[in-house]
Amino acid sequence: MSEETKRASLVQPKERSLKNILPYLLLGGTFVIVLILVTIAMLLVTGHEVAETKAPTSLEGLAAEGKALYLQLGCSSCHPSEGRAGGFGPRLSTTNLSEDSIRNTILKGKGAMPGYRFSETQLNKVIAYIQALKPL
DSSP: OOHHHHHHHHHSOOOOOHHHHHHHHHHHHHHHHHHHHHHHHHHHHHTOOOOOEEOOSSOOHHHHHHHHHHHHTTGGGTSOOTTOOOOSSOOGGGOOOOHHHHHHHHHHEETTEEOOOOOHHHHHHHHHHHHHOEEO
16 A cells, blocks of 8 residues: 555545444344344243142152252252242253153253262152152
């Protein structure tokens, strides 16, 4: 680029007209609208009413120990139980998963849930508690 061209570009830089930036504004606006619509759809899908969960009143053996682990390990922060609302994970009292499916989900994770490392004994206790949960 010659000296004269450099000086000319400093004195009169390219105009920043609406015509030049309009495509970027439209693209950004479209992205924001799509993002809002996806968020609303997700809230509608995950925010539906479900029967409250009631933990069994008398748990025996593994299920009773599983409840203690479930609470101690923080499972209830994502999976509400005992009639509490909230949590962003599914209510485990309404699931129809087999024992193997529950085991695989706990160990390997699924969706937003990470996998967890439990001993075989801990895992059996938590699974027994989950299987003992019943909807109201």
